[in-house]
Amino acid sequence: xxxxxxxxxxxxxxxxxxxxxxxxxxxxxxxxxxxxxxxxxxxxxxxxxxxxxxxxxxxxxxxxxxxxxxxxxxxxxxxxxxx
Amino acid sequence: xxxxxxxxxxxxxxxxxxxxxxxxxxxxxxxxxxxxxxxxxxxxxxxxxxxxxxxxxxxxxxxxxxxxxxxxxxxxxxxxxxxxxxxxxxxxxxxxxxxxxxxxxxxxxxxxxxxxxxxxxxxxxxxxxxxxxxxxxxxxxxxxxxxxxxxxxxxxxxxxxxxxxxxxxxxxxxxxxxxxxxxxxxxxxxxxxxxxxxxxxxxxxxxxxxxxxxxxxxxxxxxxxxxxxxxxxxxxxxxxxxxxxxxxxxxxxxxxxxxxxxxxxxxxxxxxxxxxxxxxxxxxxxxxxxxxxxxxxxxxxxxxxxxxxxxxxxxxxxxxxxxxxxxxxxxxxxxxxxxxxxxxxxxxxxxxxxxxxxxxxxxxxxxxxxxxxxxxxxxxxxxxxxxxxxxxx
Numbered sequence: 224x225x226x227x228x229x230x231x232x233x234x235x236x237x238x239x240x241x242x243x244x245x246x247x248x249x250x251x252x253x254x255x256x257x258x259x260x261x262x263x264x265x266x267x268x269x270x271x272x273x274x275x276x277x278x279x280x281x282x283x284x285x286x287x288x289x290x291x292x293x294x295x296x297x298x299x300x301x302x303x304x305x306x
Numbered sequence: 307x308x309x310x311x312x313x314x315x316x317x318x319x320x321x322x323x324x325x326x327x328x329x330x331x332x333x334x335x336x337x338x339x340x341x342x343x344x345x346x347x348x349x350x351x352x353x354x355x356x357x358x359x360x361x362x363x364x365x366x367x368x369x370x371x372x373x374x375x376x377x378x379x380x381x382x383x384x385x386x387x388x389x390x391x392x393x394x395x396x397x398x399x400x401x402x403x404x405x406x407x408x409x410x411x412x413x414x415x416x417x418x419x420x421x422x423x424x425x426x427x428x429x430x431x432x433x434x435x436x437x438x439x440x441x442x443x444x445x446x447x448x449x450x451x452x453x454x455x456x457x458x459x460x461x462x463x464x465x466x467x468x469x470x471x472x473x474x475x476x477x478x479x480x481x482x483x484x485x486x487x488x489x490x491x492x493x494x495x496x497x498x499x500x501x502x503x504x505x506x507x508x509x510x511x512x513x514x515x516x517x518x519x520x521x522x523x524x525x526x527x528x529x530x531x532x533x534x535x536x537x538x539x540x541x542x543x544x545x546x547x548x549x550x551x552x553x554x555x556x557x558x559x560x561x562x563x564x565x566x567x568x569x570x571x572x573x574x575x576x577x578x579x580x581x582x583x584x585x586x587x588x589x590x591x592x593x594x595x596x597x598x599x600x601x602x603x604x605x606x607x608x609x610x611x612x613x614x615x616x617x618x619x620x621x622x623x624x625x626x627x628x629x630x631x632x633x634x635x636x637x638x639x640x641x642x643x644x645x646x647x648x649x650x651x652x653x654x655x656x657x658x659x660x661x662x663x664x665x666x667x668x669x670x671x672x673x674x675x676x677x678x679x680x681x682x683x684x685x686x687x688x689x690x691x692x693x694x695x696x697x698x699x
């Protein structure tokens with residue numbers, strides 16, 4: 224999943240640094256992810272994984288790092304299995 | 307149990323009323339001369355209103371944002387510039403109280419703010435960032451336990467009159483423009499070289515001149531949290547809520563003048579409804595909408611306050627943005643309506659019904675953080691955020 228997230232980050236993140244240099248647990252906001260780019264990234268992730276982010280997960284923490292995004296996506300997929 | 311709280315609130319309101327009386331007396335000269343509202347700010351100090359938000363264990367009174375908002379509205383009815391200085395000071399204190407409690411230096415600073423009634427200003431605007439305070443060009447330089455910062459601050463409201471300034475910058479020389487920190491500099495730790503003079507249509511007394519800021523302080527004066535979090539969790543909400551409270555105050559005073567005008571006309575010709583009466587009813591409706599909007603925003607903040615995730619959620623940011631947009635746009639409509647009601651007596655300066663100052667001051671509301679920027683930000687969030695469909699939230 225992290226590979227897909229990285230691809231989306233390249234496409235939508237508009238980071239001032241190369242995504243290859245960003246560690247899975249690096250703070251994306253600290254490396255330059257803007258709030259506008261983060262929304263584009265969210266849209267890309269919703270489309271790629273066929274999910275919708277519920278409002279309680281639309282906060283900085285869910286998108287703070289590549290690992291955090293993966294956890295958020297997992298959480299949504301898991302809750303869908305239960306439902 | 308509610309009894310002592312009520313007493314404290316009454317006490318706060320009585321103290322603010324005394325400050326308002328002084329602020330009102332000097333409002334026209336502050337506006338005309340474009341000078342700092344010294345009398346009103348001295349009165350705030352004398353009534354110890356500058357430290358009310360500081361928690362009790364640091365020598366303050368632990369006032370809530372809702373209580374501060376009420377004071378902003380009261381002061382806004384008297385002198386919008388003095389009220390805005392008060393609001394901006396408390397927006398800074400809100401960040402300090404919310405995010406400074408874990409640092410020894412900032413705890414000591416809170417004690418000083420309360421004890422000495424220090425006035426705190428803000429330097430978030432910088433030449434070249436295009437008005438986006440979540441970006442900095444300047445970077446703080448940390449050299450062991452010392453930090454140094456130079457900033458081309460195109461606006462520092464009441465900069466020349468402050469006892470301390472909280473300044474944003476990039477976190478270090480190679481940090482991205484959005485990787486920011488917020489640092490408290492005390493008056494004796496910086497110099498200000500004036501670069502722009504604040505000569506404006508309204509809000510003239512905030513003296514928001516531009517300066518070249520040069521400061522050197524202890525490195526521990528940098529708040530121990532990324533500015534991105536401070537902005538999302540305390541500054542966004544406190545700015546929009548306290549500004550809106552000041553603007554509501556401007557509108558309240560204008561509507562009061564319109565009502566006095568209509569009443570005077572009604573007394574002169576009993577039996578015939580005065581010409582402005584219907585417009586007054588319309589304007590009272592608009593005023594109530596602004597009030598409800600601000601009150602709902604204050605409630606949303608109180609509800610979200612203990613939950614960092616909620617505070618930094620999109621839903622909360624959309625709500626706060628909407629409070630700002632609605633109050634800043636509606637007060638213009640209100641003051642304009644008042645002008646129609648009072649006619650030439652409202653247009654002229656120096657009558658009991660003059661609202662020229664109100665109108666000019668109210669025009670600042672759409673620009674302090676441009677509504678276009680805020681709408682752009684909301685519209686991007688609405689691409690993913692789902693609206694809350696409940697009535698009571």
